[in-house]
Amino acid sequence: MTNCDALIVGGGPAGSTCARALRQAGWNVIVIDRARFPRDKVCAGWLTPDVFRLLDLAPAEYRDAGLTLQEITGFRTGLLRGPSLDTPYAHVVSYAIRRREFDEYLLRRARVHVREQTALTSLRRDGRVWAANEEIRTPFVIGAGGHFCPVARRLRDRAAPSPPIVAKEAEYRLDGRGSTVAPNVAEFFFCNDLDGYGWCVRKGGYLNVGIGRRGGPHFNAHVNDFVSFLESSGKAPGASRLQWRGHAYLASGVGPRPVVADGLLLIGDAAGLACPESGEGIRPAIESARLAAQTVIAAGGRHGVEALLPYQAAVSRLHPRVHGASAVVRSVQAAIGRALLRSPAFTRHVVLDRWFLRRS
Numbered sequence: 001m002t003n004c005d006a007l008i009v010g011g012g013p014a015g016s017t018c019a020r021a022l023r024q025a026g027w028n029v030i031v032i033d034r035a036r037f038p039r040d041k042v043c044a045g046w047l048t049p050d051v052f053r054l055l056d057l058a059p060a061e062y063r064d065a066g067l068t069l070q071e072i073t074g075f076r077t078g079l080l081r082g083p084s085l086d087t088p089y090a091h092v093v094s095y096a097i098r099r100r101e102f103d104e105y106l107l108r109r110a111r112v113h114v115r116e117q118t119a120l121t122s123l124r125r126d127g128r129v130w131a132a133n134e135e136i137r138t139p140f141v142i143g144a145g146g147h148f149c150p151v152a153r154r155l156r157d158r159a160a161p162s163p164p165i166v167a168k169e170a171e172y173r174l175d176g177r178g179s180t181v182a183p184n185v186a187e188f189f190f191c192n193d194l195d196g197y198g199w200c201v202r203k204g205g206y207l208n209v210g211i212g213r214r215g216g217p218h219f220n221a222h223v224n225d226f227v228s229f230l231e232s233s234g235k236a237p238g239a240s241r242l243q244w245r246g247h248a249y250l251a252s253g254v255g256p257r258p259v260v261a262d263g264l265l266l267i268g269d270a271a272g273l274a275c276p277e278s279g280e281g282i283r284p285a286i287e288s289a290r291l292a293a294q295t296v297i298a299a300g301g302r303h304g305v306e307a308l309l310p311y312q313a314a315v316s317r318l319h320p321r322v323h324g325a326s327a328v329v330r331s332v333q334a335a336i337g338r339a340l341l342r343s344p345a346f347t348r349h350v351v352l353d354r355w356f357l358r359r360s
Contacts, residue, residue, distance in 0.1 A: 001137045004030045004113075006296065007130070009120045009151050010144030011037065011107045014268030014285035017055065018142055020110035021293035029112040030136060033145075034119040037107055041099035042169050042247035044199050044208055046072065046186060047282060048094050048357055054286045055106070059095060067105060068204045070096035075352055076187040079341060080198060080229055086185075087348050093357055094186065096203045098171070120150045128303075130263055139303040140296055142265045144289070147249045149270035155261055162254035165196075165279055168223050169210025170242035171203075179207055180234045188356070189229070190341065191222060194334045198226040200235050209236050212279050215248075251276040252284065252319040259315050260308040265292045273319050277355035288315060 006022055008015045011033035019029045052059050063069040072094040078084035107114060123141065124131050130141050143151025147164060179202075181187060187200040196213025211226045213219055223244070230236035255272015259265065267273075268285030275284065295311035296303070340346040353359045 001131070001135060002030070004028045004136060004138045006030075006140040006142060007032065007132055007136055007138040008142045008144055009033075009132075010146060010149060010268075010270065011035070011114060011116075012041070012103055012144060012146065012268065012285065013106055013282050014270070014289045015142070015144035016103070016106040016110045017286045017289035018144065018267060018293045019112045020106075021290060022297070023110060023112050025293070025297050027297075029110075030115065030138075031107070031110070031112055032115045032118040032120060032132075032136075034117065036116045037114075038100045038104040040171075040245065041103060042167060042210070042245045043099045043282075044096075044169070044186075044201050044210060045099050045102065045171075045203065046094050046096045046201060046280075048359075049092070050358070051283050051286060052095075054283070054290065062097075062105070065105065067101045068096075068098045068206065070183060070201075070203045072096060072184055072186050072201075074182075074185045075356075076185055077341065077347055077351060078189060079338060080189040080191055080226065083342070084187075084189075085342070085344060085347055087344065087352055096186070096201050096208070098203055098206060120145070123150070123154070125262075138263075140263050140265070142267060142292060142296075143270040144267050144285075146269040147247075147272075149266070151264060152266050152270040155258060155264065155266060162250060163215030164248040164250050165212055165274070166215055166219055167210055167212035167247045167249075167279070168244045169208060169247070170236075170239070170244045171206055171208040172242055173206055175205075178234065178237060181207060181236075187235070189226075190337075192334075192338070194337045196222065198229070200230070207236060209239065209242075249274050249279070249281060251279070253321055255319070257316075257321070258312055260305055260312045262305050263303040265296070265308060265311060267292050271315060273315070275355070275358065280356070280358075283358065284319070287318070291315070 005027040008031045071092045074088040143149045181200045183202045190197040198211040201208045230239040250272030267288040273284035274281035299307035
């Protein structure tokens with residue numbers, strides 16, 4: 001068997017960030033991922049400046065690597081098929097990236113051993129360490145494989161699982177095809193019940209369009225309505241002929257608990273940490289990855305659950321448990337929300353600054 005100090009299951013932003021932090025502390029780390037990089041990933045792919053700071057990465061450094069980095073200085077928001085509201089900013093407040101490029105860049109930047117096209121097929125306790133795939137022995141296994149991460153399945157509590165947020169998106173090169181979406185303006189269009197929204201985000205010569213909603217039986221009807229809107233508005237002509245990809249994740253506060261066990265930790269979407277209002281998951285993934293790395297390093301060779309409880313406590317503080325409102329309460333909230341979306345002040349300071357940009 002191969003021995004390592006930590007095995008990370010999943011090579012996305014959470015896994016690569018954790019791997020890099022551990023490698024910088026002198027750890028021998030292996031990352032496994034069932035995909036081959038570069039890979040396509042369902043995601044609007046927008047990052048705030050804070051994400052770059054968390055990554056210890058300057059936007060200019062990323063752009064100089066020849067990778068797509070679209071500056072965003074404004075937003076267009078509203079109800080789907082309703083009036084829209086433009087909110088400009090005097091400076092760059094976000095960036096749009098292509099996950100295909102971003103994920104591979106971070107993974108290679110981690111400079112650890114990576115085994116691509118390798119799924120976690122077995123995980124058993126072998127004395128005081130874990131044996132993965134009967135090939136790797138390690139005291140720590142960190143689950144970073146998204147909503148369907150096999151490590152997360154081991155730790156999910158026995159309570160009825162919360163319905164995930166489901167999304168479908170398409171990203172394609174414009175190649176001269178027209179679009180009314182401006183390069184530096186991200187567009188968000190909320191469903192009438194406010195249980196989801198569609199987006200249109202330019203990324204240089206690419207356009208990313210998608211829709212995400214809380215789980216429900218009529219998701220495909222909402223997707224079809226959004227596709228029709230994209231075509232009729234000129235935002236994405238031919239949207240019905242695009243290759244649409246699906247994705248699911250849990251919003252912050254409804255993910256698996258606990259997120260630690262003896263020698264096991266969950267980070268990113270595997271821990272269900274996406275922002276509940278916007279669905280943005282990259283920043284919570286990177287934050288949790290750094291916290292997990294700090295925790296296992298501070299444990300000083302101890303890998304029992306007691307040594308990992310500081311990570312559990314930190315995740316609980318940042319992402320406290322939430323309970324769903326009743327159907328009546330949600331209906332009232334939606335009615336109020338539809339009215340507030342017409343307010344420039346509410347849109348700027350709450351919807352954009354607080355929910356999407358996560359500005360304090």
